[in-house]
Amino acid sequence: MLTMILSGCLNTDSNKPNMLQVKEVDLFAGDAKKFQPFLGAMSGAIKINYTGSKQSIRADLEIWENGVKKETLSSFMGTLISESKRGDRVFDGEFIISVKQQNEMDNANKTRFKITSAFIDQGGSISSGTEVAADLALTGSRTINFGNQAQEFSEDEEIAIWGLQASEGIMQAVDLTPEMLKRVSFAMIVKISLQDN
Secondary structure, three states: OOOOOEOOOEEOOOOOOOEEEEEEEOOOOHHHHHHHHHHOOOEEEEEEEEEEOOOEEEEEEEEEEOOEEEEEEEEEEEEEOEEOOOOOEEEEEEEEEEEEEEEOOOOOOOEEEEEEEEEEEOOEEEEEEEEEEEOOOOOEEEEEOOOOOOEEEEOOOEEEEEEEEEEOOOOOOOOOOHHHHOOOOEEEEEEEEEEOO
16 A cells, blocks of 8 residues: 655646645535534545656655654555556545544543545545554544645645644644644644655
8 A cells, every 4th residue: 555745835726747736625515514424523635636757645644742743654545646648647536534533441541543544536546544542631633724725736745734633621723834733732644745656
């Protein structure tokens, strides 16, 4: 299974060759609202468009505790990029994630998160599940959003596309930048990147 990471920062209206366009979309828009009870409020979807020569997209998961990046789960999710009739690689799809928080029954000072994620495009889908444990008694959580404004990134960048923060008390308004993540008790950040394989 593959996995990728990316980050960048230009606003754009069109997808250019060798550039990655990323935009948050409403996972529960319209008729899809009926799936919210199953996926939960800590879910999100990111629209991804790419045309170029890279062969796969990889997603990594960063774990932050008490303002410090504790670990990175490399290649926790990934997918191949299809080759078009012109010979270039094209991905026009979404990354979807759902997180469920579970308190440890035998350890009140620990919280467990069950994560399900998927890449979906015209060729089908690939999904993965994993669990992350936090050595904290976390009582509340909320998503850290990318934003619904399309942004364009170089194909060589690592991009933070989605996050979740959790706290033992009051949560602060934060974004996906490392400077803001230094303020949180706990966070999980998904980063994507394009790979040559």
